[in-house]
Amino acid sequence: MNDQNKRQNDADPILRVENISKSFGGVKAVVGVNFDLHEGQLLGVIGPNGSGKTTLVNLITGFLKPDQGKIVYKGKDINGWAPYRIARVGIARTFQMIRPFAELPSFKNLIIPLYSPRVKALSGGQYGDLDAVAKDYLEEVGFERESAVTYKAAGSLPHGYLKRLELAKCLALRSDLIILDELFSGLSIAELASIVPIIEKLVSEGKTVIMIEHRLRELFRIADRVVVLNYGSVIADGIPCEVMERSEVRKAYLGSE
């Protein structure tokens, strides 16, 4: 913990979310959310269904424009930027509802992120043979090399592989901040056991990760810090074991008054 505190104190945050709000008609999905995130941290965002977690992701990644507030990434105010610009400066995300490019084989799905101008710039302005690179990334997330799943149409992949494919997309972008929206949902214990190390490796490489999760047990094992949302507001922010002790959080989760 000491180590982490030190990191927080001596560097500017990689992401600063200042008082952002978003409503849809009468529904206040996100209300005055504030938090700082430091490089190399793994932040968990939890909260009951409909508490505004996905909306928060959409706000940070530009898919929604906040009604008010500011989002600063690496010192740049990215508020109001189009999603593709935000992705180019190094924020990658997964989607809660995964819709792969169904007709394409799995590895061809990765051609799309690999075709990103960000990847092109990082690899010295050249694309090269993307198919080979795509297969490397798939192997990294647990598609056995040259196995049938690699060539299968993504639309027919089992759920666990779809989640891995979605994660591989983030890896391929070589982003600095990776936002995973309920990556663990629907995965078996065995599948989790193979995905968790990939995320731990990302963090150890210095990447910053935000994980939206309902699978609290697995999240708490790897998260440095947890933010709890309820009805769009932050009701707790701290290290995992502390947060769950708070009475507001228990109330929000158990639904009792």
Place this chain on the structure above:
Amino acid sequence: MKQKRKERIDRGIKARSDDVFSLNSFREMLYVAVPPLAPVLLLVILPLVLPSYWQKVLISTCVFALLAMSWDFLVGVGMVSLGQALFFGVGSYIAGVSNKILGVPIWIDLPIATVLGGLICTVLLTPVLRLRGVYFSMVTLVLPLMLERIIEAAGIFGGTEGITGIKTFANPFVESYVIVLVTLFALFAFRRLVTTDYGLVLKAIKDNDRAVMSVGINIYWMKAQALFITGCVGSFCGAFLTHVYGFVGMPSFALDYSILPLSAAVVGGMGTFAGSFIGAFILVPLSEALRGIGGLRIVLYSFFLVVFIVALPEGIFHYIQRKYQQFERWVEVDK
């Protein structure tokens, strides 16, 4: 209970020919070579053997094949245009104006009209790139009709009279071979383009545009490029026909140029370009052949269209392709 079910199996020759290096007989080489060679041979020979009336039919068939392919390409990127006439009309007028009024010779005029037409159409449609589905279609449907009315109301570019006396091609063979070569080029180029990484990204925009945006690709820029490609093809068609007839007028924006390509692509089989090609080569000559019967022409034509679509909803090309690559047999299955 026993039930009969149709089983489809890839022909052995198909499996082997997926890899060029494993071909081991003349017959297998033919199997691979015939499909791409067939349209080439057909189009190269036809101008030599057709009587002059049917040469003109061949020309308009090629034009509609081009319009259909470019329509199909745009659909593949998620934009269903109901206004190929826009691209066609803009190209026609650029060619007409630059040749007649500015005196630009045909061979310079054609490429200029192609590229400039593509640019103008892209710029015209840029504001609606964000519209999806039917909203985009509506705008493309209305734009050419609007331009037509503007030309009529303002009396520009010859107004209702159009522009006559535009230079035509030196002889019918030049005319035919220009369009034949461009059509063949477009057919193979489009088929190639959609398999490149660039083509995959374009296709991905149709499947899931949010996912494409999320990786840092500006989908509106990509869509604009696709529009430009389609616009160039359409404008070329317009410019070319202007030089065939030596005339350009308001009919260049007519609905025919929007609807016929669409039906050719649907009848032939979408997403393959070869389908658009086959569709145009059936529908356009059919419509010509029916010309003799007068008033009932549209009725019969529409009847054939419905028959095709009902009998082969997958499109003619997909049907032929299946028959070529697979054999079918009835098998008994337990139910």
